[in-house]
Amino acid sequence: LAKTTQPISMDSYEGQEVNITCSHNNIATNDYITWYQQFPSQGPRFIIQGYKTKVTNEVASLFIPADRKSSTLSLPRVSLSDTAVYYCLVGKGNFNKFYFGSGTKLNVKP
Protein backbone atom coordinates (compact mmCIF):
# COMPACT_ATOMS: atom_id res chain seq x y z
CA LEU A 1 0.00 0.00 0.00
CA ALA A 2 1.74 3.12 -1.24
CA LYS A 3 1.92 5.86 1.36
CA THR A 4 2.17 9.55 0.69
CA THR A 5 3.99 12.53 2.13
CA GLN A 6 2.49 16.02 2.12
CA PRO A 7 3.28 19.28 3.87
CA ILE A 8 1.44 19.53 7.16
CA SER A 9 0.14 23.02 6.46
CA MET A 10 0.21 25.87 3.97
CA ASP A 11 -0.88 29.49 4.05
CA SER A 12 -2.15 31.50 1.10
CA TYR A 13 -4.08 34.65 0.33
CA GLU A 14 -7.31 35.07 -1.55
CA GLY A 15 -6.87 35.19 -5.31
CA GLN A 16 -3.57 33.34 -5.33
CA GLU A 17 -2.85 30.04 -7.02
CA VAL A 18 -2.02 27.30 -4.54
CA ASN A 19 0.08 24.26 -5.36
CA ILE A 20 0.19 21.35 -2.93
CA THR A 21 2.77 18.70 -3.69
CA CYS A 22 2.51 15.09 -2.62
CA SER A 23 5.33 12.55 -2.64
CA HIS A 24 4.56 8.90 -3.36
CA ASN A 25 7.87 7.22 -4.08
CA ASN A 26 6.49 3.68 -3.88
CA ILE A 27 3.67 4.16 -6.35
CA ALA A 28 2.90 1.01 -8.31
CA THR A 29 2.34 0.74 -12.04
CA ASN A 30 -1.43 0.47 -11.82
CA ASP A 31 -1.95 2.97 -8.99
CA TYR A 32 -4.03 6.08 -9.49
CA ILE A 33 -3.58 9.36 -7.62
CA THR A 34 -6.60 10.95 -6.00
CA TRP A 35 -7.10 14.15 -4.02
CA TYR A 36 -9.80 14.81 -1.46
CA GLN A 37 -10.87 17.96 0.38
CA GLN A 38 -12.30 18.00 3.89
CA PHE A 39 -13.98 20.85 5.73
CA PRO A 40 -14.47 20.77 9.51
CA SER A 41 -17.37 18.58 10.63
CA GLN A 42 -17.81 17.14 7.14
CA GLY A 43 -16.69 13.99 5.38
CA PRO A 44 -13.98 14.21 2.72
CA ARG A 45 -15.02 15.22 -0.78
CA PHE A 46 -13.45 13.95 -4.00
CA ILE A 47 -11.64 16.66 -5.96
CA ILE A 48 -9.70 15.06 -8.78
CA GLN A 49 -8.03 11.87 -9.91
CA GLY A 50 -5.29 11.08 -12.40
CA TYR A 51 -2.81 8.52 -13.63
CA LYS A 52 -0.24 10.54 -15.56
CA THR A 53 0.49 13.96 -17.10
CA LYS A 54 -2.21 16.52 -16.40
CA VAL A 55 -5.85 16.36 -15.46
CA THR A 56 -8.09 19.39 -15.13
CA ASN A 57 -11.65 19.82 -13.98
CA GLU A 58 -13.78 22.76 -12.90
CA VAL A 59 -12.23 22.79 -9.45
CA ALA A 60 -8.53 21.98 -9.79
CA SER A 61 -5.67 20.68 -11.89
CA LEU A 62 -3.50 17.70 -11.13
CA PHE A 63 0.04 17.53 -12.47
CA ILE A 64 1.86 14.20 -12.51
CA PRO A 65 5.45 13.97 -13.80
CA ALA A 66 6.65 11.11 -15.94
CA ASP A 67 8.14 9.11 -13.05
CA ARG A 68 4.85 9.48 -11.11
CA LYS A 69 6.70 9.64 -7.79
CA SER A 70 5.02 12.89 -6.93
CA SER A 71 1.97 14.90 -7.90
CA THR A 72 0.84 18.49 -7.51
CA LEU A 73 -2.68 19.68 -6.85
CA SER A 74 -3.20 23.17 -8.21
CA LEU A 75 -6.06 25.34 -6.98
CA PRO A 76 -6.49 28.49 -9.10
CA ARG A 77 -7.41 31.76 -7.42
CA VAL A 78 -8.30 30.41 -4.00
CA SER A 79 -10.95 31.99 -1.80
CA LEU A 80 -11.58 31.86 1.93
CA SER A 81 -13.93 28.93 1.35
CA ASP A 82 -11.02 26.83 0.11
CA THR A 83 -9.65 26.69 3.66
CA ALA A 84 -9.69 22.96 4.35
CA VAL A 85 -7.56 19.86 4.69
CA TYR A 86 -6.41 18.30 1.42
CA TYR A 87 -5.52 14.62 1.22
CA CYS A 88 -3.43 12.91 -1.42
CA LEU A 89 -4.13 9.21 -1.88
CA VAL A 90 -2.58 6.52 -4.00
CA GLY A 91 -4.34 3.28 -4.76
CA LYS A 92 -5.05 0.50 -7.18
CA GLY A 93 -7.51 0.90 -9.99
CA ASN A 94 -10.40 -0.33 -7.91
CA PHE A 95 -9.22 1.62 -4.88
CA ASN A 96 -10.05 -1.08 -2.41
CA LYS A 97 -7.32 0.18 -0.13
CA PHE A 98 -7.12 3.83 0.78
CA TYR A 99 -4.48 5.47 2.95
CA PHE A 100 -5.41 9.05 3.76
CA GLY A 101 -2.46 10.13 5.88
CA SER A 102 -2.71 13.41 7.79
CA GLY A 103 -3.26 15.68 4.79
CA THR A 104 -2.28 19.31 4.23
CA LYS A 105 -4.15 21.98 6.11
CA LEU A 106 -4.57 24.95 3.78
CA ASN A 107 -5.34 28.28 5.40
CA VAL A 108 -6.51 30.99 3.01
CA LYS A 109 -6.25 34.50 4.41
CA PRO A 110 -8.12 37.61 3.25
Next chain:
Amino acid sequence: EAGVVQSPRYKIIEKKQPVAFWCNPISGHNTLYWYLQNLGQGPELLIRYENEEAVDDSQLPKDRFSAERLKGVDSTLKIQPAELGDSAVYLCASSPGDGRAPGEQFFGPGTRLTVL
Protein backbone atom coordinates in the same frame (compact mmCIF):
# COMPACT_ATOMS: atom_id res chain seq x y z
CA GLU B 1 -29.59 13.00 -5.59
CA ALA B 2 -29.49 12.41 -1.85
CA GLY B 3 -26.08 11.94 -0.31
CA VAL B 4 -24.87 9.42 2.23
CA VAL B 5 -26.97 9.67 5.36
CA GLN B 6 -25.62 8.92 8.81
CA SER B 7 -27.23 8.97 12.21
CA PRO B 8 -26.88 10.04 14.85
CA ARG B 9 -24.61 13.01 14.15
CA TYR B 10 -23.42 13.11 17.75
CA LYS B 11 -23.35 10.54 20.52
CA ILE B 12 -22.10 10.78 24.09
CA ILE B 13 -21.88 7.63 26.16
CA GLU B 14 -20.08 6.33 29.19
CA LYS B 15 -17.35 3.76 28.83
CA LYS B 16 -18.45 0.13 28.73
CA GLN B 17 -21.78 1.11 27.19
CA PRO B 18 -22.77 -0.14 23.73
CA VAL B 19 -23.30 2.22 20.81
CA ALA B 20 -24.49 1.85 17.24
CA PHE B 21 -24.14 4.00 14.14
CA TRP B 22 -26.35 3.80 11.09
CA CYS B 23 -25.52 4.59 7.47
CA ASN B 24 -27.67 4.75 4.35
CA PRO B 25 -25.52 4.97 1.21
CA ILE B 26 -26.37 6.64 -2.06
CA SER B 27 -29.01 4.67 -3.91
CA GLY B 28 -27.47 2.12 -6.24
CA HIS B 29 -24.01 2.19 -4.68
CA ASN B 30 -22.82 -1.35 -4.17
CA THR B 31 -19.72 -0.56 -2.14
CA LEU B 32 -19.96 0.75 1.40
CA TYR B 33 -17.11 1.75 3.69
CA TRP B 34 -16.84 2.55 7.38
CA TYR B 35 -13.95 4.75 8.48
CA LEU B 36 -12.71 6.03 11.81
CA GLN B 37 -11.18 9.50 12.00
CA ASN B 38 -9.26 10.74 15.00
CA LEU B 39 -8.71 14.43 15.57
CA GLY B 40 -6.05 15.82 13.25
CA GLN B 41 -5.71 12.58 11.32
CA GLY B 42 -7.05 11.26 8.07
CA PRO B 43 -9.79 8.64 7.93
CA GLU B 44 -8.77 5.02 8.55
CA LEU B 45 -10.69 2.22 6.92
CA LEU B 46 -12.49 -0.16 9.29
CA ILE B 47 -14.48 -2.31 6.90
CA ARG B 48 -15.56 -2.43 3.26
CA TYR B 49 -18.68 -4.09 1.90
CA GLU B 50 -19.43 -5.19 -1.62
CA ASN B 51 -23.21 -5.51 -1.53
CA GLU B 52 -23.88 -7.51 1.64
CA GLU B 53 -20.46 -9.15 1.81
CA ALA B 54 -17.72 -7.78 4.05
CA VAL B 55 -14.75 -8.14 1.69
CA ASP B 56 -12.19 -6.31 3.83
CA ASP B 57 -12.52 -6.20 7.61
CA SER B 58 -8.85 -6.61 8.41
CA GLN B 59 -8.71 -3.31 10.30
CA LEU B 60 -11.87 -3.86 12.32
CA PRO B 61 -11.19 -4.60 16.02
CA LYS B 62 -13.40 -7.62 16.14
CA ASP B 63 -13.30 -8.07 19.89
CA ARG B 64 -15.56 -5.05 20.35
CA PHE B 65 -16.59 -3.82 16.90
CA SER B 66 -19.13 -5.43 14.61
CA ALA B 67 -20.87 -4.36 11.44
CA GLU B 68 -23.62 -5.59 9.23
CA ARG B 69 -25.13 -4.69 5.90
CA LEU B 70 -28.24 -6.75 5.58
CA LYS B 71 -29.82 -6.77 2.10
CA GLY B 72 -26.81 -4.88 0.77
CA VAL B 73 -28.25 -1.42 1.36
CA ASP B 74 -27.95 0.35 4.72
CA SER B 75 -25.41 -0.63 7.32
CA THR B 76 -24.89 -0.55 11.08
CA LEU B 77 -21.59 -0.32 12.94
CA LYS B 78 -21.64 -1.32 16.60
CA ILE B 79 -19.19 -1.00 19.45
CA GLN B 80 -19.68 -3.07 22.57
CA PRO B 81 -18.34 -2.21 25.04
CA ALA B 82 -17.06 1.25 24.20
CA GLU B 83 -13.69 2.41 25.55
CA LEU B 84 -12.33 5.90 26.10
CA GLY B 85 -10.05 5.51 23.09
CA ASP B 86 -13.03 4.95 20.80
CA SER B 87 -13.86 8.66 20.91
CA ALA B 88 -13.61 9.73 17.28
CA VAL B 89 -15.66 10.53 14.20
CA TYR B 90 -17.09 7.51 12.40
CA LEU B 91 -17.53 8.10 8.70
CA CYS B 92 -19.51 6.11 6.21
CA ALA B 93 -18.83 6.29 2.48
CA SER B 94 -20.17 4.63 -0.62
CA SER B 95 -19.16 4.23 -4.23
CA PRO B 96 -20.86 2.77 -7.29
CA GLY B 97 -18.40 -0.11 -7.46
CA ASP B 98 -18.72 -0.26 -11.22
CA GLY B 99 -15.25 1.02 -12.07
CA ARG B 100 -16.22 4.59 -12.91
CA ALA B 101 -13.82 7.07 -11.30
CA PRO B 102 -12.48 4.24 -9.14
CA GLY B 103 -11.05 6.56 -6.52
CA GLU B 104 -14.25 8.48 -5.93
CA GLN B 105 -16.02 7.74 -2.71
CA PHE B 106 -18.97 9.72 -1.40
CA PHE B 107 -18.77 10.42 2.31
CA GLY B 108 -21.47 11.11 4.84
CA PRO B 109 -21.12 13.82 7.50
CA GLY B 110 -20.00 11.33 10.14
CA THR B 111 -21.01 10.53 13.70
CA ARG B 112 -18.95 12.15 16.42
CA LEU B 113 -18.64 9.74 19.34
CA THR B 114 -17.54 10.89 22.77
CA VAL B 115 -16.87 8.22 25.39
CA LEU B 116 -16.74 9.51 28.97
